[in-house]
Amino acid sequence: MQNDHRDFDHGKLDGIYGEKPFDLFHKWYREAFETGQMEPNAFVLSTVDECNRPSSRILYLKAMADDNYVFFTNYNSHKGTDLAQNPNASMLFFWPGKERQIRIEGAVEKIDDAESDAYFESRPRGSQIGAWASNQSDILIERDDLENRVIEFADKFKEHVPRPPHWGGYMLKPRLIEFWQGRPSRLHDRIVYELENDSWKIFRKNP
Ligand SMILES: Cc1cc2nc3c(=O)[nH]c(=O)nc-3n(C[C@H](O)[C@H](O)[C@H](O)COP(=O)(O)O)c2cc1C
Numbered sequence: 001m002q003n004d005h006r007d008f009d010h011g012k013l014d015g016i017y018g019e020k021p022f023d024l025f026h027k028w029y030r031e032a033f034e035t036g037q038m039e040p041n042a043f044v045l046s047t048v049d050e051c052n053r054p055s056s057r058i059l060y061l062k063a064m065a066d067d068n069y070v071f072f073t074n075y076n077s078h079k080g081t082d083l084a085q086n087p088n089a090s091m092l093f094f095w096p097g098k099e100r101q102i103r104i105e106g107a108v109e110k111i112d113d114a115e116s117d118a119y120f121e122s123r124p125r126g127s128q129i130g131a132w133a134s135n136q137s138d139i140l141i142e143r144d145d146l147e148n149r150v151i152e153f154a155d156k157f158k159e160h161v162p163r164p165p166h167w168g169g170y171m172l173k174p175r176l177i178e179f180w181q182g183r184p185s186r187l188h189d190r191i192v193y194e195l196e197n198d199s200w201k202i203f204r205k206n207p
Helices: 022-034 078-085 113-122 125-133 143-156
Strands: 042-048 054-060 063-065 068-074 088-095 100-110 167-181 189-196 199-204
Touching (some): 022 063, 022 100
Antiparallel strands (some): 042 054, 042 088, 063 068, 068 167
């Protein structure tokens, strides 16, 4: 266990990692990779449907652009349908070996088609064909149906595989980021950055 709570051994929060939460996010994200945490870029994405029923699933963070958090998926999936009618979402990272959790809340938008194209181009052919073959979140009567669709699209796109129009990226623009650091005796640190009138407020919360 690599409990590392030195980040917050300061009484005063202002100026530890700048006025915005992003430097601290980058630091913890980098340290998750450097210390060999399992699936360091995996996070839980939670969305709500039109009846305000929440649902969660794991995704991979693929980029951070202009302080927005970018992930890729099927726009017609369960999460895609949720996000189309309510763009509010939360992202949760958990690195158990560091006793660290980061909660991010905000609203998502689709990224530009050109950026989704560029990322899709970089994917292995099998993943590209899979994006066409899988009607993500729809009921699949038989596994063979999926495998037949893989054969069908591999045959259709013998060389270049274009990006399916229903597949691409979202970016979440954060309005709140909370850093949780485990410490002994359950006196954990919770440091919250919240956007208020275009400026980030920073405060602690009781654990
Ligand atoms: C480690 C891990 C990484 C995943 N990464 C992605 C991803 O980047 N994009 C994606 O669409 N699904 C990803 N999935 C699958 C999702 O968890 C989920 O099953 C899928 O997106 C369908 O979710 P939905 O029906 O709620 O829309 C990942 C699953 C795991 C376990």
